[in-house]
Amino acid sequence: MTENKIKNVVFIMLDTLQFNYLGCYGNKTVKTPNFDRFARNGILFENAYSEGLPTVPVRRAIMTGRFTLPFSGWQALSPDDTTITDILWGRQVQTALVYDTPPMRLPKYGYSRGFDYVKFCPGHELDHTTYAERTLDPGMRPIDYTSPTMVYNEKGELIDDASQALLDEIDCFLKFRQDWRSEEDNYVSVVAREADRWLRDVRIKTRPFMLWVDSFDPHEPWDPPSVWQKEPCPYDPEWKGNPILLAPWTPVEGRMTDAECEHIRALYAENIELVDKQVGKLLDSIRDQGLWDETLIVIASDHGQPMGEGEHGHGIMRKCRPWPYEELVHVPLMMHVPGVAGGQRIKGFVQNVDVGVTILDALGLYQEINTLDGGHGFPVYGCIDMQGKSLMPLVRGEVDKIRDFAIAGYFGMSWSIITEDYSYIHWILKNASQRDYTSQDNPGKVTMENEEMWSCTAGAKQECPEGDELYDRRSDPFQLRNILGQQPEIGEKLLEQLKLYIGELRTL
Amino acid sequence: MFEQLTDATYENRIAETAAGVCIFIKKLCPHCKNMMKVMEKFSALQPGVTLLSIDVEENKAAADALGAERAPTTLIIKGGSVVGKKAGLMNPKEMLAFYKSV
Numbered sequence: 001m002t003e004n005k006i007k008n009v010v011f012i013m014l015d016t017l018q019f020n021y022l023g024c025y026g027n028k029t030v031k032t033p034n035f036d037r038f039a040r041n042g043i044l045f046e047n048a049y050s051e052g053l054p055t056v057p058v059r060r061a062i063m064t065g066r067f068t069l070p071f072s073g074w075q076a077l078s079p080d081d082t083t084i085t086d087i088l089w090g091r092q093v094q095t096a097l098v099y100d101t102p103p104m105r106l107p108k109y110g111y112s113r114g115f116d117y118v119k120f121c122p123g124h125e126l127d128h129t130t131y132a133e134r135t136l137d138p139g140m141r142p143i144d145y146t147s148p149t150m151v152y153n154e155k156g157e158l159i160d161d162a163s164q165a166l167l168d169e170i171d172c173f174l175k176f177r178q179d180w181r182s183e184e185d186n187y188v189s190v191v192a193r194e195a196d197r198w199l200r201d202v203r204i205k206t207r208p209f210m211l212w213v214d215s216f217d218p219h220e221p222w223d224p225p226s227v228w229q230k231e232p233c234p235y236d237p238e239w240k241g242n243p244i245l246l247a248p249w250t251p252v253e254g255r256m257t258d259a260e261c262e263h264i265r266a267l268y269a270e271n272i273e274l275v276d277k278q279v280g281k282l283l284d285s286i287r288d289q290g291l292w293d294e295t296l297i298v299i300a301s302d303h304g305q306p307m308g309e310g311e312h313g314h315g316i317m318r319k320c321r322p323w324p325y326e327e328l329v330h331v332p333l334m335m336h337v338p339g340v341a342g343g344q345r346i347k348g349f350v351q352n353v354d355v356g357v358t359i360l361d362a363l364g365l366y367q368e369i370n371t372l373d374g375g376h377g378f379p380v381y382g383c384i385d386m387q388g389k390s391l392m393p394l395v396r397g398e399v400d401k402i403r404d405f406a407i408a409g410y411f412g413m414s415w416s417i418i419t420e421d422y423s424y425i426h427w428i429l430k431n432a433s434q435r436d437y438t439s440q441d442n443p444g445k446v447t448m449e450n451e452e453m454w455s456c457t458a459g460a461k462q463e464c465p466e467g468d469e470l471y472d473r474r475s476d477p478f479q480l481r482n483i484l485g486q487q488p489e490i491g492e493k494l495l496e497q498l499k500l501y502i503g504e505l506r507t508l
Numbered sequence: 509m510f511e512q513l514t515d516a517t518y519e520n521r522i523a524e525t526a527a528g529v530c531i532f533i534k535k536l537c538p539h540c541k542n543m544m545k546v547m548e549k550f551s552a553l554q555p556g557v558t559l560l561s562i563d564v565e566e567n568k569a570a571a572d573a574l575g576a577e578r579a580p581t582t583l584i585i586k587g588g589s590v591v592g593k594k595a596g597l598m599n600p601k602e603m604l605a606f607y608k609s610v
Binding site for chain 1: 538539
């Protein structure tokens with residue numbers, strides 16, 4: 001039966017891959033033939049949402065199968081967390097992590113914990129300072145890789161602290177990239193190649209495996225091949241300005257023009273094209289090695305990216321505000337499931353926290369045990385602390401849905417609830433007097449005290465809009481017209497539902 | 509599973525409880541219902557603990573005397589005395605850690 005068909009799991013996580021930039025999610029411009037083919041032949045989830053943003057909480061939720069939003073945000077893994085690798089320890093399934101996502105490798109964070117094989121590919125953002133001391137090719141100047149007006153004012157002075165920081169960051173990236181000779185040197189190309197190398201040459205072929213491939217691309221810097229080949233970006237060929245490797249992490253108003261934001265989005269799209277190509281090569285290799293029919297393959301992203309006004313980013317560039325809007329929190333999620341017919345598009349809500357549970361369930365290792373002695377005198381861990389739900393019954397058609405709604409937010413700062421008809425955003429920082437039950441005491445301020453960092457973006461500010469927001473999801477999925485004033489009763493009901501759910505999660 | 513206390517009975521009942529937890533609840537409060545589930549799971553992790561509850565709306569004297577301003581509020585009782593108090597939510601593991609810490 002289908003139950004025994006899955007021997008291995010390959011989990012491919014792409015950072016900052018916005019769902020609506022993929023052809024299989026309706027985008028008509030960006031070329032993603034490999035993702036599209038994967039979705040056509042497999043299962044695509046139309047309404048997948050990451051619950052706690054951004055990068056680090058998303059991964060902790062997947063690794064622990066627990067919601068992060070009621071508990072903590074950008075934090076290291078603690079000894080109290082039980083991860084899927086903890087559970088897979090001592091089992092036949094060998095584990096491997098091939099990644100270049102630097103937040104997972106921050107000091108003391110421990111996200112590579114428990115993997116049998118770990119390969120970190122260097123140089124992406126938050127690992128860029130590793131290269132700060134190198135000598136830079138004199139033909140490469142940081143100011144040539146961003147818009148001067150984003151950095152200098154009319155008098156030629158640096159606009160603010162963010163300006164110099166931006167130039168310094170670009171300087172580090174150039175010091176790494178000066179060795180790139182072709183698109184095969186781009187970050188995602190290296191990660192895909194290393195993942196394939198593990199599959200072909202390193203893994204123990206007589207044992208099943210769980211491979212986690214974590215590509216930080218297409219996260220900024222916006223460095224697709226056209227930038228290095230000094231050719232027009234195929235998605236914005238008329239652009240006459242500098243390439244924009246990075247932009248300030250600020251609201252766009254007064255700092256970046258619409259044309260600049262559009263060009264950034266074009267570079268981002270070109271990066272996605274490369275990501276699609278390299279993931280496609282990896283998928284082809286999996287098939288080539290005869291592993292396709294016995295391997296569950298999951299492709300996901302942690303979040304999208306604010307890049308401009310309106311539906312592009314609600315006025316900010318990069319994740320410099322804790323705002324859980326659609327372009328950020330609605331994520332792509334696709335699966336190839338041996339034994340299950342492809343071509344399914346599942347409408348029901350699912351969350352990132354369900355993915356880790358699904359991986360274990362697919363391997364037949366979802367057990368609600370937690371014994372200290374597995375019979376050999378050492379700890380054996382089970383899934384007793386997990387809150388996520390397996391997606392296997394959903395993909396097998398045994399159930400119609402597993403969730404009636406999704407939640408998303410930034411711990412201690414913002415919560416939102418997404419239903420079929422509405423989305424509601426609640427700003428905790430502004431409304432800290434309400435009994436939000438995130439902690440014993442004052443919800444927003446106290447719980448944020450221990451989190452020095454909550455976003456990969458250096459200039460991030462904990463600023464939120466004035467009041468809560470309600471949106472008609474069917475007519476306004478990208479949340480541009482706040483209707484809370486017109487429908488306060490619906491808002492009230494959704495807020496109540498949101499608080500009760502967070503409260504319930506808090507007790508599990 | 510919960511023995512319900514009142515203004516009339518709480519003082520004596522607590523005094524004769526060697527090991528127990530007491531939760532202040534409101535009838536219609538969903539957070540309280542979730543906390544009662546937490547208590548039940550906790551008692552499986554820590555057998556021998558008596559489970560008590562007090563309706564904070566009907567027993568204001570008890571609530572005042574024991575310092576329960578909100579529901580849910582959880583008290584830890586050891587050797588006939590209240591040794592710990594926490595308002596708000598927690599999960600069974602946190603409850604166990606709290607019980608052991610006081």
